């Protein structure tokens with residue numbers, strides 16, 4: 012049943028200040044339920060229930076459950092997360108745990124070595140997704156996550172959190188398209204800045220080489236003049 016049809020069948024909202032008979036809402040609700048129950052035998056759009064799990068309802072793009080981490084191209088190398096820990100610090104129930112990956116010299120590799128979210132604690136607030144400055148963490152629409160493993164099953168690591176940019180595009184096309192456009196514009200800006208820097212460095216190098224060549228030529232000319240003077 013479409014959302015519009017459902018809204019059409021709801022009773023009109025009474026104007027503020029108008030007297031409402033006690034229990035009217037309950038009666039109206041029961042009338043709608045009764046209509047749905049009887050008419051569902053001969054009207055398909057009155058069927059308000061589905062045979063789950065054989066049938067699945069279409070999930071609203073606004074539905075959000077637990078967070079996931081987005082990667083471009085490859086899960087191992089394309090993770091957008093830089094392990095900046097902003098989401099970890101902002102998460103109200105503190106259910107995110109991040110360890111920064113480092114090389115053998117201790118230098119930051121700007122990616123997480125460990126990224127865990129305890130979904131038994133997560134309250135689906137979406138703050139992590141709002142504060143992430145690297146377009147890395149978004150709220151997922153997955154809801155079939157029940158498990159009998161109280162601890163391991165509800166602790167999501169990188170293997171379960173990392174999902175592709177294509178997944179994000181399918182889940183929320185509008186949001187993902189805006190993010191991709193923004194990232195593309197940023198990349199183009201970076202590439203233009205790098206090209207301008209390289210061109211400036213090349214021009215500086217050429218100017219230096221030209222100045223050195225001119226200085227050398229001047230030195231040689233002076234030496235030649237001095238030599239001429241001595242021989243005269």
Ligand code: SF4
Nearest residue numbers: 102133134136137139
């Ligand atoms: S949705 Fe909220 S509670 Fe869950 S990990 Fe993000 S910030 Fe924490």
Ligand code: SF4
Nearest residue numbers: 092093095096098143
């Ligand atoms: S998900 Fe975003 S905010 Fe959280 S650590 Fe990674 S880059 Fe930082």
